[in-house]
Structures are given as structure tokens and as C-alpha cells.
Amino acid sequence: MGTVITYTEHELVALLKDRDSKAFGYLYDHYSGALNNIILQIVNDVELANDVLQEVFINIWRKIESYDQTKGRLFTWMLNIARNASIDTLRSKNYQNSQKNRSLPDNVDVMVKAQTSELNIDNIGLRKILEKLKEEYRVLIELAYFKGYTHEEIAEIETIPLGTVKTRIRNALLQLREHLK
Amino acid sequence: MNIQEYISSGIVESYVLGLTDQEERAEFERMCAAHAEVRKARELFELSIEEFAISNAVNPSKNTKSKIFADIEIENQELNTQRHGNDTNPLYVASDDSRKASVVVSRTGWQRYLAAASIVLLIASTALNFILFSRYKNYSNRYSILLAQQTELAKNNDVMRTKLYTYENTLTMLKDPDMAIIKMPGTNVPSSPDSNSVATVYWNNKSKDVYLLVNNLPQPASDKQYQLWAIVDGQPVDAGIFDLPTISGVVRMKNMPRAQVFAVTLEKRGGSVTPQGPMYVLGKVS
Numbered sequence: 001m002g003t004v005i006t007y008t009e010h011e012l013v014a015l016l017k018d019r020d021s022k023a024f025g026y027l028y029d030h031y032s033g034a035l036n037n038i039i040l041q042i043v044n045d046v047e048l049a050n051d052v053l054q055e056v057f058i059n060i061w062r063k064i065e066s067y068d069q070t071k072g073r074l075f076t077w078m079l080n081i082a083r084n085a086s087i088d089t090l091r092s093k094n095y096q097n098s099q100k101n102r103s104l105p106d107n108v109d110v111m112v113k114a115q116t117s118e119l120n121i122d123n124i125g126l127r128k129i130l131e132k133l134k135e136e137y138r139v140l141i142e143l144a145y146f147k148g149y150t151h152e153e154i155a156e157i158e159t160i161p162l163g164t165v166k167t168r169i170r171n172a173l174l175q176l177r178e179h180l181k
Numbered sequence: 182m183n184i185q186e187y188i189s190s191g192i193v194e195s196y197v198l199g200l201t202d203q204e205e206r207a208e209f210e211r212m213c214a215a216h217a218e219v220r221k222a223r224e225l226f227e228l229s230i231e232e233f234a235i236s237n238a239v240n241p242s243k244n245t246k247s248k249i250f251a252d253i254e255i256e257n258q259e260l261n262t263q264r265h266g267n268d269t270n271p272l273y274v275a276s277d278d279s280r281k282a283s284v285v286v287s288r289t290g291w292q293r294y295l296a297a298a299s300i301v302l303l304i305a306s307t308a309l310n311f312i313l314f315s316r317y318k319n320y321s322n323r324y325s326i327l328l329a330q331q332t333e334l335a336k337n338n339d340v341m342r343t344k345l346y347t348y349e350n351t352l353t354m355l356k357d358p359d360m361a362i363i364k365m366p367g368t369n370v371p372s373s374p375d376s377n378s379v380a381t382v383y384w385n386n387k388s389k390d391v392y393l394l395v396n397n398l399p400q401p402a403s404d405k406q407y408q409l410w411a412i413v414d415g416q417p418v419d420a421g422i423f424d425l426p427t428i429s430g431v432v433r434m435k436n437m438p439r440a441q442v443f444a445v446t447l448e449k450r451g452g453s454v455t456p457q458g459p460m461y462v463l464g465k466v467s
Contacts, residue, residue, distance in 0.1 A: 019257070021250070028246055033238025034231070040239055053241050057249045062256070071210060072197065072223065075231040080199040125237045144200050151202070169200060170191025177194055180229045 009074055016064045028057060031075065035082045037125045042086035042146050043093070052089050056082045087148035129179040137172035144169055187212065188222045197226050254290040351431045359386045363443055365464030370444075375399050378461045382409070382443045383431065391420055391434040391443075398425060398461060401447055408448045410456055411440035422452040441466055 007015065007026065015023035035056060039049045059081055067077050126145070130138050143149045143157065151169070155162040195201045196209045212219045354360065360383050367378035379396035393409055401407060409420040420443070421434040444463040446456040 021253070024253070025246075025250075028249065031235075032246070033240045034234035036241045037234055037237050037239045046242075050242050050245050054245055054249050054252070058252050058256075061253050070214070073227045073231065075234070076197050076227045079230070079234070083199055125234065128237075145198055170195060173191045173194035173198065173200070174189070177226060177229070180233050 010069070013064075013067065013069060013074055016061075017067075019061075024061060027060070031078060032057070034075070035078060038079055038082050039086045041125045041127055042083065043090050048089065048093065049086075052082070052085050056085050059085065083145075084148075090147075126176070129176055132179055133172055133175055137168060137175065140165065140169050141172050141176070184212075184216055184218055188219060193219075193222050193226050197223065197230060258291045258294070347431075354383065354392060354431065357385065359388075360384070361386055361466065363464040363466055365443060365445065365462035367462050369463040370460050372459065373461050374447075374459050375461060378445075380445055380462045380464075382434075382464065384437065384440075384443075384466070389436050389438050391437045392431045393423060393434050394431050395423075395425060398445070400425060404450050405447050405458070406450050406452060407445050407461070408452045408456070408458075409434050410444045410446065411437045412442035412444065413437075413440050417444070417456050419452065419454070422448070 005026065007023065012023055012027065016027065032053060036049055036053050039052045039056070040046070043049050043052060056078070060078055063081070067074065071077075130141055133141065139158070140154060143154045144151070149157065151162055151165045155165045158165070160168075192201070192205065192209055196206060201209065209219075213223060363382040363384060365380045365382065367373040367376045370376075375398075378398050380398060381394040381396060383392040383394065384390075391409075391411075398407065406422045406424065408422045410417040411420045412418070418437070418440070419435070420437055423432050423434070426432055442463060442465050444456075444460055446460045447458040448456070449458070
């Protein structure tokens with residue numbers, strides 16, 4: 001193997017803000033798999049995840065100027081772009097599916113095709129850890145993190161007080177953190 | 182709430198995973214700026230999330246990277262266009278080498294697209310030229326053929342008109358009640374080289390104009406010509422030389438005020454003063 005270029009996060013960010021395509025290539029090589037994992041957990045479709053990943057990296061390239069290092073690490077910033085893009089995609093896909101199903105109730109082909117590219121996402125990433133949580137926590141993380149509902153929406157869906165939603169989510173996250181170690 | 186309680190409230194994890202509302206987010210950022218411990222706790226959780234995500238990485242399909250870079254190439258190109266359009270007020274100032282390098286890279290990308298586009302255009306244009314040229318040749322050939330046919334038809338038409346004109350003239354002449362017809366059979370001449378020869382003289386009694394119709398005369402040698410004679414008081418008088426008419430019709434000969442007999446002899450080309458050659462036909466004026 002030749003010399004492997006490594007950047008400190010600071011150098012990497014500076015180069016990215018300079019629109020250095022080599023640094024962007026490095027960013028892709030190091031983080032595309034990790035971000036793809038996050039996207040997959042939400043959209044649950046390999047092909048769709050590839051599309052979202054493509055959109056996410058283009059957004060990273062476009063918005064790098066707005067990244068503020070004082071507010072968090074670069075990966076955290078990218079993770080949130082990936083998560084938001086995935087949730088947006090999932091919502092527009094669900095919307096389209098509901099439209100499609102209305103006009104084509106017997107379209108078995110579409111359903112079969114959709115199933116074939118689906119994964120067993122229970123075994124990847126954070127979901128693996130989620131399995132270790134209590135049921136009541138698991139549901140809330142599912143709704144908040146993977147489905148992107150606000151605490152108010154979750155309170156409505158689960159018919160529990162908003163304060164309880166907040167507390168339970170925070171407790172769930174603390175447990176999650178313990179399992180990450 | 183002291184700092185430690187704040188850190189262990191789950192706010193750190195909520196913030197990093199994007200589950201805070203705007204108010205909580207703003208508060209957390211203020212706390213981070215103010216307290217190194219909060220910052221430290223955030224970084225620790227960020228790192229554990231990052232490491233976990235990297236260790237659980239699922240590689241995307243191989244062509245995703247090239248798709249992303251192709252898209253970015255296009256964006257750079259647009260950015261450069263904007264930059265060139267605003268030279269007096271540049272959006273970005275090229276201040277270091279890496280920026281210059283990226284501009285060069287994107288320019289070559291831009292040129293690649295242009296080169297690819299021009300090759301496509303060239304091929305399309307060549308193909309179009311070829312199609313148009315073969316069509317042009319096809320039409321050009323057809324035009325030549327039509328032109329030749331048209332010329333041929335026009336020529337035929339001229340020939341037909343001339344023939345018709347001649348026939349009309351002949352008919353008008355023959356219908357004239359003053360026209361005398363003197364038939365000259367070869368049988369009238371015992372020494373005629375061809376006893377089947379026949380010619381007819383039409384002689385207008387009033388104008389004294391003489392016309393000759395060749396009914397049947399053999400084709401003469403090329404150095405010979407037929408000559409019509411009027412015999413006036415026993416003396417032959419030249420009435421004109423003639424070739425076998427190419428179009429059947431009546432040939433106008435010399436005006437002849439008086440004559441008793443008409444005869445045709447074969448003379449040397451250009452005619453003779455007195456008949457020298459053999460006589461073919463003869464007819465008496467009735």
C-alpha cells in the first residue's frame with residue numbers, strides 16, 4: 001500500500017470549505033459506509049438508500065460553508081443531514097405509495113419488487129442496540145429517531161403526556177449510550 | 182441544576198442525534214460555549230456514535246461515488262460560470278494553491294464535457310450531411326433524367342409541328358383548283374434505270390409555281406443529285422435540283438411559265454446545264 005493520507009478533522013474541514021475535491025474523496029471513502037448504514041436503518045431499501053446517500057453527499061458539498069465546528073463534530077453534522085434526508089425520503093415515498101395503492105390496488109409486481117430490495121434492518125447499526133432496550137423506550141426511539149416525529153406528535157400518537165415523552169426519550173438515549181460503549 | 186446533572190440529563194444525546202427542539206438546542210449551544218465539561222461530554226458521545234457508525238458501515242454500491250462526483254463537477258462548472266460573470270465582484274477569491282488546483286480540475290472537467298458534446302455533434306452532423314448528400318444526389322439524378330426527357334419531348338414536338346405545317350401547306354396547295362397534276366411514271370421512259378420510279382409535278386396554272394412530289398425514287402450515290410427538267414419547245418430547261426426529301430412532302434421547284442413535258446434525270450452533285458445523266462421519270466403536261 002502507498003502512503004495513506006490522513007487529515008485531522010480541522011484540516012479536512014478547511015480543505016472542504018476550500019472545495020478541495022481530493023479531501024471530498026477522502027470524506028466519501030471514510031464516511032459513506034457509516035452514513036449509508038444510518039440511511040439504511042431509516043429507509044430500509046438498498047437502492048433508495050443509495051439515492052439518498054448521493055443526495056446527502058451533494059448536500060454536504062453544497063452546505064459545507066455553513067458547518068460550524070463549535071457546534072459539533074463533522075460526522076455529527078453529516079449524520080443529521082443523512083437522517084433528515086432519509087426521513088424526508090421515507091415520508092415522500094410513503095405518500096407516493098399510498099397514492100399508488102389507491103390507483104393500483106392489485107399491483108402485486110410493485111409490492112414484490114419493493115420487498116426484494118428490503119433488508120432485515122433489525123441487525124444493523126443502532127437498531128441492534130435498540131433491541132436491548134425496554135419496549136416502551138424502543139417505541140419512542142423508533143418514532144423520534146427513525147421516523148422523525150416531534151415530541152408533540154409522539155405524545156399524540158402514544159397518548160402519553162408530553163413531559164413523559166421527553167423524559168422517556170432522554171432515559172432511552174442514556175441507556176443507548178451505555179450500550180454503545 | 183448543576184452542570185453534572187445537566188450533562189447526565191440526556192440532553193447531550195438528544196442534541197447529537199437531532200432530537201432536541203429549537204429552544205433546547207439554543208440552550209445546549211450556550212452551555213457548550215460556557216462550560217468545557219459540557220463540550221467534553223458532547224464530544225465523547227459524538228465520538229462513540231461516529232465509531233459505532235463506522236464499525237457498522239454498509240458500503241454503498243460502487244457507482245455511487247462517481248455519480249456524486251459527476252454531479253459536483255457540474256456544480257463547480259456552474260460556480261465557475263458565476264465567478265467569471267462577476268469578475269468585478271468575485272464570490273470567492275482564489276487565495277491559495279488548493280483553490281487554484283480545484284479551479285483547474287473543474288475547468289478540465291468543463292472542457293471534457295464540451296469536447297464530448299462537440300464529438301457527439303460532429304457525428305450527428307456528419308450523419309446528417311451524409312443523408313442529405315445522398316438525398317441530394319438522388320434528386321439531382323432524377324432531375325437530370327426529367328430534364329433529358331423534357332428536352333426530348335420538346336424536340337419531338339418541334340418535329341411534329343414542322344411535319345404538320347408541311348402537311349398543311351401541301352394540303353392547301355393541292356386543294357387549289359388551279360393546280361395541274363402531272364404524273365411522271367418511270368414506265369414512260371424505256372431506258373429508266375428503275376421502271377418503278379414515280380414522281381409528280383404540281384404546276385399552278387396561274388402563278389406558274391412548280392412543286393415536286395417524290396413518290397418513289399431510288400437513293401442516289403452521295404456525289405449525285407436528281408434534277409428536274411421542263412421541256413419547253415423541245416429544249417430542256419433546268420427546273421432545279423433536289424435531294425430525296427427527308428420528310429415526305431412537296432418540294433418547291435423553279436417557277437416555269439411554259440412547258441410541255443417534265444422529266445427527272447440523275448446528274449452530278451450541283452446539277453448540269455443540260456441533262457447528262459440517265460432519265461428516271463417523265464410526264465407530259467395534258
